Amino acid sequence: MGAWTQVSIDFETSHLYFPTLIGALLVVLGLAILLRDRARIAGAGRYWRDVFAAMDKLRFFGTIVLTVLYFILMVPIGRIWPNTGMGFLLCSGPYVLLTGLLFMHERPWRQVAALTAIAIAGPAFVWWLFTGPFFLTLP
Amino acid sequence: MTIKRRTFLAATSAIAILATPVALSAQELPGNVRMVIGSTSTGGDTYQNSSIVAEALGEHLGINIRVDAVGATEAFKALERDSSGSTIMIFHDQSYLGHLYGVQGYEDPFANYVVGPTVAINPGNAYLVPADSPYQSMEDIFTAAANGERVRVAIQPGGVSEIGFSAMKNAASVMSPGSEDNIVPVNTGSQSDKNQAMWDDLADVINGSIQANEQFTQLPEDDATAMRFVWITARPGTLEQAPAEGMGGTSRDELLQYASPQTSVTLDGAEDFTFDKEFFFLFNPDMDPAIIDQIDTALTEIFAAGEIQERQKASFFIPNFLPSEEARAHLTEKRDTYGQVIEQISAE
Amino acid sequence: MLEIITPLFLMLIVAGTFIGIMFGAIPGMTATMAVAVSLPLTFPLGLENGLALLLGLYVGGIAGGLVPAVLLGIPGTPSSLTTTFDGYPMSKKGEGEKALRIGIVASLVGGLFSLAVLYFFAPPLAGFAIKFSYVEKFLIIFFALTVLAALSSDMLLGIFSGVLGVFISLVGTYDISDGGNGKLRLVPPGTEYWLDSGFSLLPVLIGIFGLTAILAQAELGMPKELDAKDIHVGRRSTFSFSIFGGQITNLLRSSSIGTFVGMLPGVGGSAASLLSYSYAKTFSKTPEKFGKGEPAGVVASESGNNGLTGGALVPLLSLGIPGDSTTAILIGAFTLQGIQVGPLFITNNPVTWDAMIFAMLIANIAMFAMMYFAIRYFALLVTVPKHILFPLILMMCVIGSYTINYGIMFDVWTLLIFGLFGWLAVKLRLELAPFIIGFILGPSAEVYFVKSLESFGDYTIFFTKSWIAAALWVLIIGSLAMSIVLAIRAGKNGTQDG
Numbered sequence A: 001m002g003a004w005t006q007v008s009i010d011f012e013t014s015h016l017y018f019p020t021l022i023g024a025l026l027v028v029l030g031l032a033i034l035l036r037d038r039a040r041i042a043g044a045g046r047y048w049r050d051v052f053a054a055m056d057k058l059r060f061f062g063t064i065v066l067t068v069l070y071f072i073l074m075v076p077i078g079r080i081w082p083n084t085g086m087g088f089l090l091c092s093g094p095y096v097l098l099t100g101l102l103f104m105h106e107r108p109w110r111q112v113a114a115l116t117a118i119a120i121a122g123p124a125f126v127w128w129l130f131t132g133p134f135f136l137t138l139p
Numbered sequence B: 001m002t003i004k005r006r007t008f009l010a011a012t013s014a015i016a017i018l019a020t021p022v023a024l025s026a027q028e029l030p031g032n033v034r035m036v037i038g039s040t041s042t043g044g045d046t047y048q049n050s051s052i053v054a055e056a057l058g059e060h061l062g063i064n065i066r067v068d069a070v071g072a073t074e075a076f077k078a079l080e081r082d083s084s085g086s087t088i089m090i091f092h093d094q095s096y097l098g099h100l101y102g103v104q105g106y107e108d109p110f111a112n113y114v115v116g117p118t119v120a121i122n123p124g125n126a127y128l129v130p131a132d133s134p135y136q137s138m139e140d141i142f143t144a145a146a147n148g149e150r151v152r153v154a155i156q157p158g159g160v161s162e163i164g165f166s167a168m169k170n171a172a173s174v175m176s177p178g179s180e181d182n183i184v185p186v187n188t189g190s191q192s193d194k195n196q197a198m199w200d201d202l203a204d205v206i207n208g209s210i211q212a213n214e215q216f217t218q219l220p221e222d223d224a225t226a227m228r229f230v231w232i233t234a235r236p237g238t239l240e241q242a243p244a245e246g247m248g249g250t251s252r253d254e255l256l257q258y259a260s261p262q263t264s265v266t267l268d269g270a271e272d273f274t275f276d277k278e279f280f281f282l283f284n285p286d287m288d289p290a291i292i293d294q295i296d297t298a299l300t301e302i303f304a305a306g307e308i309q310e311r312q313k314a315s316f317f318i319p320n321f322l323p324s325e326e327a328r329a330h331l332t333e334k335r336d337t338y339g340q341v342i343e344q345i346s347a348e
Numbered sequence C: 001m002l003e004i005i006t007p008l009f010l011m012l013i014v015a016g017t018f019i020g021i022m023f024g025a026i027p028g029m030t031a032t033m034a035v036a037v038s039l040p041l042t043f044p045l046g047l048e049n050g051l052a053l054l055l056g057l058y059v060g061g062i063a064g065g066l067v068p069a070v071l072l073g074i075p076g077t078p079s080s081l082t083t084t085f086d087g088y089p090m091s092k093k094g095e096g097e098k099a100l101r102i103g104i105v106a107s108l109v110g111g112l113f114s115l116a117v118l119y120f121f122a123p124p125l126a127g128f129a130i131k132f133s134y135v136e137k138f139l140i141i142f143f144a145l146t147v148l149a150a151l152s153s154d155m156l157l158g159i160f161s162g163v164l165g166v167f168i169s170l171v172g173t174y175d176i177s178d179g180g181n182g183k184l185r186l187v188p189p190g191t192e193y194w195l196d197s198g199f200s201l202l203p204v205l206i207g208i209f210g211l212t213a214i215l216a217q218a219e220l221g222m223p224k225e226l227d228a229k230d231i232h233v234g235r236r237s238t239f240s241f242s243i244f245g246g247q248i249t250n251l252l253r254s255s256s257i258g259t260f261v262g263m264l265p266g267v268g269g270s271a272a273s274l275l276s277y278s279y280a281k282t283f284s285k286t287p288e289k290f291g292k293g294e295p296a297g298v299v300a301s302e303s304g305n306n307g308l309t310g311g312a313l314v315p316l317l318s319l320g321i322p323g324d325s326t327t328a329i330l331i332g333a334f335t336l337q338g339i340q341v342g343p344l345f346i347t348n349n350p351v352t353w354d355a356m357i358f359a360m361l362i363a364n365i366a367m368f369a370m371m372y373f374a375i376r377y378f379a380l381l382v383t384v385p386k387h388i389l390f391p392l393i394l395m396m397c398v399i400g401s402y403t404i405n406y407g408i409m410f411d412v413w414t415l416l417i418f419g420l421f422g423w424l425a426v427k428l429r430l431e432l433a434p435f436i437i438g439f440i441l442g443p444s445a446e447v448y449f450v451k452s453l454e455s456f457g458d459y460t461i462f463f464t465k466s467w468i469a470a471a472l473w474v475l476i477i478g479s480l481a482m483s484i485v486l487a488i489r490a491g492k493n494g495t496q497d498g
Helices: A011-036 A038-042 A044-055 A058-081 A084-103 A107-129 B002-018 B045-061 B072-083 B094-099 B139-146 B160-174 B192-200 B211-216 B252-257 B289-305 B306-314 B324-347 C008-025 C031-045 C047-064 C064-069 C076-094 C097-130 C134-145 C147-151 C155-169 C201-219 C228-230 C241-263 C270-284 C295-320 C327-334 C350-373 C375-383 C386-404 C409-427 C432-456 C467-492
Strands: B031-038 B064-068 B087-091 B114-122 B125-132 B149-157 B182-188 B205-209 B227-232 B277-283 B318-322
Touching: A011 A038, A011 B094, A011 C155, A011 C432, A038 A044, A038 C228, A044 A058, A044 B045, A044 C327, A058 A084, A058 B072, A058 C386, A058 C409, A084 A107, A084 C386, A107 C386, B002 C031, B002 C467, B031 B072, B045 B087, B045 B114, B045 B277, B045 B289, B045 B306, B064 B160, B072 B087, B072 B094, B087 B094, B094 B160, B094 B277, B094 B324, B114 B324, B125 B160, B125 B211, B125 C008, B139 B149, B139 B227, B139 B277, B139 C409, B149 B160, B149 B192, B160 B182, B160 B205, B160 B324, B182 C270, B192 B205, B192 B211, B192 B277, B205 B227, B205 C031, B211 B227, B252 C201, B277 B289, B277 B324, B289 B306, B306 B318, B306 C047, B318 B324, B318 C076, C008 C031, C008 C047, C008 C350, C031 C047, C031 C327, C031 C386, C047 C064, C047 C097, C047 C327, C047 C350, C064 C097, C064 C375, C076 C097, C076 C201, C076 C270, C076 C295, C097 C241, C097 C295, C097 C350, C097 C375, C134 C147, C134 C270, C134 C432, C147 C155, C147 C270, C147 C432, C155 C375, C155 C432, C201 C386, C201 C432, C241 C295, C270 C295, C270 C432, C295 C350, C350 C375, C409 C432
Parallel strands: B031 B064, B031 B087, B149 B182, B149 B205
Antiparallel strands: B087 B277, B114 B277, B114 B318, B125 B205, B125 B227
8 A cells, every 4th residue: 555544643642643633624514614604604693682582581591590509509518518418418409499490480389389398308318319328429 | 238327327417417517626537538549440459449448447437438439630639629638548559650650640649648558459460471472481572572573562551550561671671781672562541452452463462460361361272362471560478468279260379470589570680570559548738647647546456357358358459558657668669669660761 | 040049139130120220210320320339239249149239220220211311302321312313202292102112122122132142142252342453443433423424404514513522522631541641632721620531421411411401491481381292291192012013123233233332342332322223224214204203213222222231241251341331340249259250250150140141131021011011100200390300300410420420520510511512502503412422432433543543554454454344334335325315315305404
């Protein structure tokens, strides 16, 4: 076979070989998409305005904010009682309750009570199962 | 039996835990300890060995110790973050070898952490050749290298698997300067990759272990997967403590043939190079030293009782308890020796 | 042999299978995790009883992934990814129950088939499997990647998404334990602390399928009317075994593919169902129906991923080399008891070997019985109101992400990052299934590709290595040609719905 098919890979730099190849392929495909869909891409501003106009902003961003808070608080709270999973237990209840309330349309007291019960029992059971019988580390 | 204890602890602890937050008396291990290990495998030797120690220590001190197989980089991060004693680590020689070989994510454990007691040795580190290999011994390999033959050795670079290879190169250069260039690495990953490299004829010698490769040495020679040991890196004194029946179909006496002094890979022309994979504790440098004392004392008592040794031997570990001070001195010396080997072969 | 079959032994298999199904069925929990958390329990149980429990967990865990894949479109376990492609559309059409039944039968066939292969052919097959060097393994992965083209509704965007998935999977270190050099790449400056190990598969997967789906619903304001109809399990279409009339070839082929791919160490579980799905689509008479609720797709996926169970045990028990991540943990169960696994395992431990085969057999039957008759109860899952179901799923995803690598908080953030990414990607018309396939297969593609070139130094090796390589090229070209033909046909009919 001709020499053009030959390749020598230096182990020290081999971590860059495949990423470079894939990166190049990605750029080529990206350009092809730009070329083909240029009209649609030009209309992106409008598209996004429509997306945000149609969006239920409270529920969408509410979910994200609650989730971020949940993740942020879990670790420091857990560190008060190290390696006990308390961070998970104490944060999951409120998180389940609040996202549940956020997702509900009407909030009749019976359903809220049911949700509250689940928000207490669910995380507690899972916490018990994972730190107890499964003996795993939780935040 | 463990279930009951755990379930009970978990069930009763919730309230008790809430009542006793951080300000614990810092001279002792807290009631819930996380033992991170430098391996991500729960089927591997580090995990097994750590869980034997964690269980014994937990029972002895009446506390909970969980073993988390988070892997080296994450384990060091977790250890770094927590100086309260609620995170401790167990790992083996990889912790400093990774640093000596300059692997990403490894810092000098002697400078950045506190090295604690050693608990056990895995004596299994070995090198093998295909059953039909022309090389009958390490001597043949060194002779071949001296005669200009290229010997390809499959290893996982950057640590425990490479140190024996570095020693081979070093020995070659001591015995016949220049011949070390004929001993070349084939960089692979897991044990199965190394075996495969042999079967694909990409490697003449592979790094392996007594535990994982012994059965391949028992296969009939015409089997394409059959192998032979050529070198076991353990110190003779370590292997002598292994059960007399050895491993599988290979007795301890047969294993000893492949180890120093019968099989010699020289360190400096006088002494043999040896390598034992030792498991030891690592602590956060700011952790209260009283906790280290507590662990030392507890382990001394546990090893005096003698039960843990049986567990370790059943899993082919050699019990090797050294309290922190001694362990640190021993490991520092070991690190220095290997540091020189690595420096010498890379200097040329 | 007979003295091993005690009531405790049988009970452990059944209990293991049951717990395994639960793990598989909860998004974020996997078979691997079920086996890992139960490993310490096996020490006091003894070898055979311990294995009974673990094998039950393994079989149940793989099979259980079917349930959320079909009912919620969230793969319960990575290997049930392809089940979502047709299972979830079937659910949306009101054929959820039918899809579940089809999947369960296919799981049973796949499980039993691979068990038979394991029992009768383990040593010779292991001998064949080691003929697969880096080159052949790369081609297997490449073949699995060709499914990208077939799965995309817009081929250009689909392939772009797949390649992006590969690219993202390479972020972090080139893993030494896979044969890499341990150096960082594609990590933006300042993020090394978090990204040095890259993104883990499970959080990415459940982020993209679980969190993205929930965010999309939140964006729509949790439309209430969808509660009942959207995920209706449905009596509208009935299941009968006659569905399998035309599926015998598919069943056997997919089971064989699953079993064989399971045997190849390092190729991994998810590739098994991807390959059988890809193959089924390529050789189907109605490939255009795939991805829109085609029962054959569910059959291929489920028989493929359950075929894995027996297959992955072949190299473990005849070479001492685990076939996938779950069987890697099984090694721990053996070494805990001081049993060596290697080429002589079967000869040296005939009783344990028989016990394992028997345990797998019972586990498969128990899995079938439990799942087949519990479908009504699984269906209850989707009648849980979203405001309760979704928060609980999110919580389980958090637990799953945090515990998959034994307690790494960044994995939880990964879940969120990829949940948001998934939402954005859909808006940008990128395709999630190809992305995740690229992400799953990327790391092995890299290692085998680079190692092939490192070892042989010539691109032509991919064509000239062996007859196996040549045969794989035939399959690869067939699969690509089929995708192109299909795309052209779809284009002509103007049915492109990208």
